[in-house]
Amino acid sequence: MSAPSLPPPSIDTPIAFVDLETTGGSVAEHRITEIGIVQVGEGGVSRWSTLVDPGQAIPPFIQSLTGITDDMVRGAPTFASLAAELFERLDGRLFVAHNASFDRGFLRSEFQRAGFAFNPDVLCTVKLSRALWPHEKRHGLDALIGRHALEPLARHRALADADLLWQFWQRLHAAWAPDVLRTYIDRTVRRYRIAGDITEDMLDTAPAGHGVYALFDASDTPLYVGRSVRLRQRVRAHLTGERRSARELRIADQVRRVEWLATGGELGALLTEAQWIARMRPLHNRQPRVGRAESLGSPWPFEAAIAFEERGDEPACGHLFHVVDRWCYLGAAATLEAACALAASGVEPAYEPQTFRILQAHLARGLSVTPLEAVAREAAAIAQ
Template identity: 55%
Template structure:
């Protein structure tokens, strides 16, 4: 741990320090990596500016885990240097007092603040501070400049580093940057930029000012895009502005939030009439775009379910790629893969003392009198050994599976579910067929066109089933039946001796087009 005396103040520094409304701490950390929940701090550097002057403080921290070689090459901090140093937990009470009530300034502040929040939380201390990111401050003051990293600031503003990638040296560069911007811009302009950024301190550095202000407060789906517009994450909410802002709260308890904040370059929103539309659209976009930070939803190719036909002593696994699960009966559960289906049935068997051998989860015992392994360790009631009848075993198993029963599609064809926003008068019609989301249209008149453009193959969608089935069964939804085979009209006009309208049923509706001749026109 080291302390350094107050700077010899020049007139600018004196004026800046004398005019401070509250103390500022310029903070930099060195860590074992970039994961705020798994990695640990190895060095803390703080330059505190107050009306009393400048105080510098730094400390090496024992992280309790090895420093990766590439980090050691970057910072010069090696495991041997950290042995015997204080742990963060032992430093936490004094450090939180040092930071308390002061403006927390860091370069890419979300990183440093997120690491400290997590370290303090592990030490049982609640820490919160107003934060200012110098990356964002540089962007605000130098909008025409492309690069705002610390090395770029050193080169552009002629800062004087005493070292790089060490905590106190980098924290001191931020104090130099602070002084430099006050020589380049009027005080009121700098103060206005700082006031705006402190109010929005949690916004990721790469997003433009006002990015959150422009978001709607309505229901819908939001998309985070990274470099080259790569989709990072898709989410939904009944209030888009509030939900997106919550992602950038600054706490970073999840590594995903920190990773997104570092990579995000653009926010896109797609408004919906209500929550159901947002849920359906989110499920579709996650499947279509495969964002890097979303848990991918179930794909139709591996979807399967258990089927227990009447009179059978065991269930069979049926695949959605071979059977239309929406039309089948006696199904239980829906799973993304065979492995997950087997794991579910094994868990169910263990919970209810069912026989793995009778269920087909393991080979039947060679000796019927001996029974399966579960019977030998008293986890099976003996259907494999003739103690329990197969009928009784099947009845117990079906009782255990009832809560996982898969509902058959209850309609002859597609349905359109109405969703309305009473305040605005807007409505949406969500078209569903055999637990597959076809799409949404703004008016009832658009349903036929939506179905006409839909693919003939509509595979069972486990995620749509999860969103719709219970709501539909409970009567929560208002819906109308749709004609799965919409009709079209053949109109013969201006023919010398023919005036007729012929209606036929087609599998696919035909787009309107006209074929003209000297004698008549056919309108499809």
């Protein structure tokens, strides 16, 4: 899922420079105590900040560091009461922060608890500073203050630190040619909202190992079906990486939804891909020839359905038993008992010539299979 349909963030993109103060460093355990935002766009520059009641005590070390005490946040608005207004301030803007994964992570969790999906494009000024000045060893906010003659209004207070990022941004424009700076910014931005309902967080849930994926457009028309030994990496590359052909660009520009399935191994991926292409007939895949001519001289060499096992390459996948009958792939099951149930379910998939070719080749190489009829007989005998 990518954002090829969106223009790359540029120097003219509406921006929110953001800084947070929190009760600690754990998104799961700690909460926000202060938010500071400098908004920059066509309407000029505006500043906004608020203390936030975290609903928990602020540790003494944090109070000493930030100057924010329990008394100061007592009676301040909760994040839930601020969520709608804050979301409106940030939505549609490039989110710029120092060590941005920290600020983005806290806000994402708080917004999620309040019922909002927060997935802005993010620019980390630490990463941008490293990209522009790779010879420098230090890129913390204090280092930037000294290196670029920034003028802190305070330190470790949200709005003051957000303002330092705005000052740094202005120094960048004075130090670098616009085209060069735009290139570095585009390379550094991480896109969390990619296309349609697709986000980077959603991509992180895709199987890391063997699997099959399908890409769909805005009208839910299948565009492309593919397979990969590293499915998550492959889908991300499809949509967010460097694309080398006009065809790949056309596909990426249209994608609005994705489906995927872990297959446990390479042969399962080959069979599932062939099945999906035959069933979905995606626009950008070569369509299989129709007919049984190839298998006329190759009768099914088993009495009934068979299964072969592939060991999953991820703990969540486990072992999969792929079920085949009369040169047709019926699908996968987690156990032999479930494989027998699948074979006996009466599913009658259409003959697909690519499936025949894949199976014939692997059987010729000695693929180890289990006749499911024998498994079913053995299970019935044990039940008696």
